[in-house]
Amino acid sequence: MDESLRDAAQQGNIDALYSLIRRDAYVLDTIDRIPFVETPLHIAASAGHTQFAMEIMRLKPTFARKLNQDGFSPTHLVLQNNQTQVVLLLLDADEDLVCVQGREGVTPLHYVAEIGNVHLLAEFLKACPKSIEYVTIHRETVLHIALKYNMFDAFRLLLGWLQRAWFRNASLWEKKLLNW
Known part of the structure; x- marks a missing residue:
C-alpha cells in the first residue's frame, strides 16, 4: 500500500484520502485486487478513526470482508483493539x-x-x-x-x-x- 494512503488512514485524514484519489483514481482498486492485504479500512478502524473508516467502507465495501495477511477482517481488528463504537457503526452499514x-x-x-x-x-x-x-x-x-x-x-x-x-x-x- 502506498505510504501516503497508510498515513492518511492512520491519521483518519479524509482530505488526504481524496487527494490521493485525485492523483490516482485506481489507488483503492489496486489494493482490492490483492487477496490478503491490510487495507486502509483495517488501519483506520483499528485506530478508531470512525469517519475515515466509514468513508472507505462506502467507497470500497469489499474492504470490510477482506482478510489481512494474519487472517483478520477489519471487524476482527476493531474488536481486538476494543473499538466498540467503530464495530457498531460497521454493523450498521x-x-x-x-x-x-x-x-x-x-x-x-x-x-x-x-x-x-x-x-x-x-x-x-x-x-x-x-x-x-x-x-x-x-x-x-x-x-x-x-x-x-x-x-x-x-x-x-x-x-x-x-x-x-x-x-x-x-x-x-x-x-x-x-x-x-
Whole structure:
C-alpha cells in the first residue's frame, strides 16, 4: 500500500484520502485486487478513526470482508483493539460482517463470546441471527467457545437467545447447536 494512503488512514485524514484519489483514481482498486492485504479500512478502524473508516467502507465495501495477511477482517481488528463504537457503526452499514470468518473460521460473534462481552453478543445476534450457526475449523460453536473460556454470562445469554428463537428453526438449533 502506498505510504501516503497508510498515513492518511492512520491519521483518519479524509482530505488526504481524496487527494490521493485525485492523483490516482485506481489507488483503492489496486489494493482490492490483492487477496490478503491490510487495507486502509483495517488501519483506520483499528485506530478508531470512525469517519475515515466509514468513508472507505462506502467507497470500497469489499474492504470490510477482506482478510489481512494474519487472517483478520477489519471487524476482527476493531474488536481486538476494543473499538466498540467503530464495530457498531460497521454493523450498521453491513450486518453480515458478524459472519465474516477470519483465521481458523472465527467470526466476530465467536470473538465476543470468547471475551464475554454480552452487550456486543446481544447486538451481534440482533443484527445477524444466522451468525450463531457458524462453526470454527475446530468444530466449535459460539456456545462451545463461551464455555471454553468460562464466559458463563455469555453462555446464558446465548441459551436464552436460542430459547426465544426456538420457534423459528427448532430442529436446526437442536440438531446443529445444542446436540453438538
